[in-house]
Amino acid sequence: MTPYTLLLSLHILLIATWLGMDIGLFTSSFWVRNPRLSPETRLAMGRFGSLMDMGPRTSLVLMLGVGILLSYYGGWALGWLPQPVVWLIVLLLLVWLWAIWQQFLAVRDATAGKPLGGRIVFLRQFRTFDLYLRLGLALVMIGLGMASFLNLLGETYGWLNTKFILFGVILLNGVAIRLVSDDFPIALGEIVRLGSTPEREARLNQALTRAYPLVLVLWGLIVVLLVLGVTKPF
Numbered sequence: 060m061t062p063y064t065l066l067l068s069l070h071i072l073l074i075a076t077w078l079g080m081d082i083g084l085f086t087s088s089f090w091v092r093n094p095r096l097s098p099e100t101r102l103a104m105g106r107f108g109s110l111m112d113m114g115p116r117t118s119l120v121l122m123l124g125v126g127i128l129l130s131y132y133g134g135w136a137l138g139w140l141p142q143p144v145v146w147l148i149v150l151l152l153l154v155w156l157w158a159i160w161q162q163f164l165a166v167r168d169a170t171a172g173k174p175l176g177g178r179i180v181f182l183r184q185f186r187t188f189d190l191y192l193r194l195g196l197a198l199v200m201i202g203l204g205m206a207s208f209l210n211l212l213g214e215t216y217g218w219l220n221t222k223f224i225l226f227g228v229i230l231l232n233g234v235a236i237r238l239v240s241d242d243f244p245i246a247l248g249e250i251v252r253l254g255s256t257p258e259r260e261a262r263l264n265q266a267l268t269r270a271y272p273l274v275l276v277l278w279g280l281i282v283v284l285l286v287l288g289v290t291k292p293f
C-alpha cells in the first residue's frame with residue numbers, strides 16, 4: 060500500500076459518495092413534490108435532500124483535488140507544474156470546500172431563524188463567487204484538455220485529456236442545474252409557511268422538472284469518466 064494507491068481508492072470511493080447521494084437527493088425530490096403529503100413531511104424531505112446534496116458538492120471538489128494529485132504523481136499529466144503549485148491548488152480546493160460547508164450551515168441556520176452574524180456573507184456574496192468560480196474552473200479544465208490534445212503541454216493521454224474536458228462540462232452542467240432550480244427552496248418555503256396553492260406547486264414542480272434532464276446528463280458523464288479511468292482506451 061502506497062499513498063498513491065490510497066489516493067486511488069479515495070478517487071473510487073468519491074464516485075460512491077457523489078452518485079449514491081445524488082440518487083438519494085433525486086429520490087427525495089419526489090416526496091417534496093407530493094402535495095398529498097403534509098407540509099411538515101415535505102419540509103423534512105427537503106431538509107434531507109439538502110443534506111444529501113452535500114454529497115455531490117463535497118465529492119466534486121475532492122474528486123478534482125485527488126484527480127490532480129493522481130495526474131501529477133502518477134506521471135499521467137500536469138508534470139509541467141512545480142510541485143508547490145500542485146499543493147497550493149489542493150489547499151485552495153480545501154478552502155473552497157470549507158466555504159461550501161459554511162454556506163450549507165448558514166442556510167440551515169437562516170431557515171431555523173437563528174442569527175447569522177458575519178456568516179451572512181456565505182448566503183449572499185459567496186453564492187455568486189462560487190458560481191463564477193465554477194464557470195472559471197470549467198473553462199480552465201476544458202482549456203487544459205484541449206491544449207493537451209493539441210500537444211501544447213507535452214506528452215499526454217487522450218483518455219485523461221477527455222476526462223479534463225468532461226469534468227469541465229460537469230462543472231457547467233452543475234451551474235445550469237443550480238440556475239434552473241433556483242426557485243425550488245423559495246417555493247417550498249412558501250408552501251410550508253403560507254400553504255399550498257396551484258401556483259406555488261407549479262413553481263416547485265417546474266424548478267425540479269427542469270433540473271431532472273440535467274441531473275441524468277450528469278450521471279451519464281460520471282459513468283463516462285469512470286469508464287475512461289478504468290479502461291484508458293486511447
Ligand code: HEM
Nearest residue numbers: 074122123126127129130133135222226281284285288289
Ligand atoms: C466524475 C469524475 C471522475 C470519475 C468518476 C473518475 C473515475 C476514475 C476511475 C474509476 C479510475 C480508475 C481507477 C483504477 O483504475 O483503479 C480513474 C483513474 C484516474 N483518474 Fe479519474 N475520475 C474522475 C475525475 C477525474 C479528474 C477530474 C481527474 C484529473 C484532474 C482524474 C484523474 C485520474 C487519473 C490520473 C487516473 C489514473 C490513475 C491510475 O490508474 O493510476 N479523474 N478515475
